[in-house]
Amino acid sequence: MTCSSDSTKQISVIGGGYVGLVTAACLADLGHMVTLIDIDEEKIRAINAARSPVAESGLNELLAKNLGKNLIASSDYESVKRSYLSIICVNTPATQTGSADLSSIEAACLSLGHALRCNSGDHVVVTKSTVPPGTTESLIQPLVLRTSGRSDKNTIFLSNPEFLREGSAISDFMSPDRIIAGSNNDASSEIISWLYAGISAPVMFTSVKTAEMSKYVTNAFLATKISFSNEIGNVCKRLGIDVYEVMQCVGMDHRISPHFFNAGVGFGGACFPKDIRALISLAEESGETSRLLQAVMDINRTQPYRIVHQLENEFGGLAGKRIALLGLAFKAATDDIRESRAIPIIQAFLEKGAVLVGYDPLAMENMKKLFPEIDYVKSSSDALQGADACIVLTESPEFAALNGEFDQMNTRMIIEGRRILQTKEKQGICW
Ligand code: UGA
Numbered sequence: 001m002t003c004s005s006d007s008t009k010q011i012s013v014i015g016g017g018y019v020g021l022v023t024a025a026c027l028a029d030l031g032h033m034v035t036l037i038d039i040d041e042e043k044i045r046a047i048n049a050a051r052s053p054v055a056e057s058g059l060n061e062l063l064a065k066n067l068g069k070n071l072i073a074s075s076d077y078e079s080v081k082r083s084y085l086s087i088i089c090v091n092t093p094a095t096q097t098g099s100a101d102l103s104s105i106e107a108a109c110l111s112l113g114h115a116l117r118c119n120s121g122d123h124v125v126v127t128k129s130t131v132p133p134g135t136t137e138s139l140i141q142p143l144v145l146r147t148s149g150r151s152d153k154n155t156i157f158l159s160n161p162e163f164l165r166e167g168s169a170i171s172d173f174m175s176p177d178r179i180i181a182g183s184n185n186d187a188s189s190e191i192i193s194w195l196y197a198g199i200s201a202p203v204m205f206t207s208v209k210t211a212e213m214s215k216y217v218t219n220a221f222l223a224t225k226i227s228f229s230n231e232i233g234n235v236c237k238r239l240g241i242d243v244y245e246v247m248q249c250v251g252m253d254h255r256i257s258p259h260f261f262n263a264g265v266g267f268g269g270a271c272f273p274k275d276i277r278a279l280i281s282l283a284e285e286s287g288e289t290s291r292l293l294q295a296v297m298d299i300n301r302t303q304p305y306r307i308v309h310q311l312e313n314e315f316g317g318l319a320g321k322r323i324a325l326l327g328l329a330f331k332a333a334t335d336d337i338r339e340s341r342a343i344p345i346i347q348a349f350l351e352k353g354a355v356l357v358g359y360d361p362l363a364m365e366n367m368k369k370l371f372p373e374i375d376y377v378k379s380s381s382d383a384l385q386g387a388d389a390c391i392v393l394t395e396s397p398e399f400a401a402l403n404g405e406f407d408q409m410n411t412r413m414i415i416e417g418r419r420i421l422q423t424k425e426k427q428g429i430c431w
Helices: 018-029 041-048 059-066 078-082 103-116 135-148 169-174 188-195 208-239 243-251 272-285 291-302 305-315 342-351 364-370 380-384 404-408
Strands: 010-014 033-037 071-074 083-088 123-127 155-159 179-182 203-206 322-326 355-359 389-392 414-416 426-428
Touching: 010 018, 010 078, 010 103, 018 033, 018 059, 018 071, 018 169, 033 078, 041 071, 059 169, 071 078, 078 083, 078 103, 083 103, 103 135, 123 135, 135 155, 135 208, 155 188, 155 208, 179 188, 179 208, 188 203, 203 208, 208 243, 208 272, 208 291, 272 291, 305 342, 305 389, 305 414, 322 342, 322 380, 342 355, 342 364, 355 364, 355 380, 380 404
Parallel strands: 010 033, 010 083, 033 071, 083 123, 123 155, 179 203, 322 355, 322 389, 389 414, 414 426
Antiparallel strands: 155 179
8 A cells, every 4th residue: 555645635533522623623734634523513513613622722723723724523424435544532431440441432433434435545544542552453453444344455554642731732742752653554654754744753663552552651650750759749748858859859860851740739630540540450451460550549549638638737627617729620721620639629628517619710610510519719819818728739820920819818828739839828738
């Protein structure tokens, strides 16, 4: 199978979630003809009106720039019949046991295979969803080939994991540290050059399984760095040492790197907890026990309660205490509350009878669905009025600027779960 550099070749991106949407918009911006497919018609209407269903900096602008030219969203798979390449970007959530739920992958492969029956040209199927090693070869490839009636002579399968962070996904896509391409087909180099023309990054060609595994291992290592910093931070706090200074010293060693060492309330989001649970489950299925990753998750589970205990010790009880919670999302600059560290903290405070006032620049509507009993207010300043304590849980820049606003508090008890505040009257969770 040959791959010419014909830039009119079309691309179908399957799955209009966070990864699919960013991938489709960025590929369109690079000059490709892209159709984004999602079964949710309401989502498709919003995307075609340049309204992203997820809050991501620059995404609405990118949609507006490319929609109607080389980008369109659709709720059917018609575009696959004309496409040269399809990218699977559907979600792979965790099952009850922690393993990856591949039902959306299966559904996407069936629809893709069905549409490919009417496509007699060469076709490339790219897996961008995070899937356990072996999934492309043992599930995606046979399912697509069987449903489409195609042969592996004119259908190439490639694993190309994504490393997009919410909040900086567009720049992560356009300026990646590396592109990983897992395939056993010689044409993969040409395909990757065509797909990512305009992006300058080293490309690592591997087996399909290696590419799939590299995604899990990257997330697991980053999460390990965070839990490591948090454990060291807990010790440093007892010893009167600043963990941030320690990690700065440590990170200057080129073998270590200074990134992802920010100690605090722990990691959340749709990816790290899910992927680490899936890797633990993979280890078990393979006959191994992942003691290190279990410890990473365990540290992350208990870390948020440190704030609750800190406050309980200060007040000798939390019943009736008015607590301002600033930052409800799993991190700053997103409305995503999945696995947010605010969730166990809110639960614990409510169980102890505290009165909670919440504020977040983007995530309040989402948190309201989970905890309608909390009072949600329009600004940090409103949250601080009459508060007995203030807890800061994201690195939102607007919290960094807070100063005189703390004068409105009943008691100046301020604990930060992320190192962001300038005020001197704060305590850190582990500094
Ligand atoms: C993460 C990875 O960083 C991406 O490379 C990957 O593509 C993505 O998951 C995914 O698998 O799709 P994301 O979940 O958007 O991206 O967020 P991160 O910026 O990585 O932060 C994750 C969590 O770790 C947040 O709760 C953040 O506050 C916390 N964190 C991060 C720390 O506690 N300390 C740090 O030093 C860095």
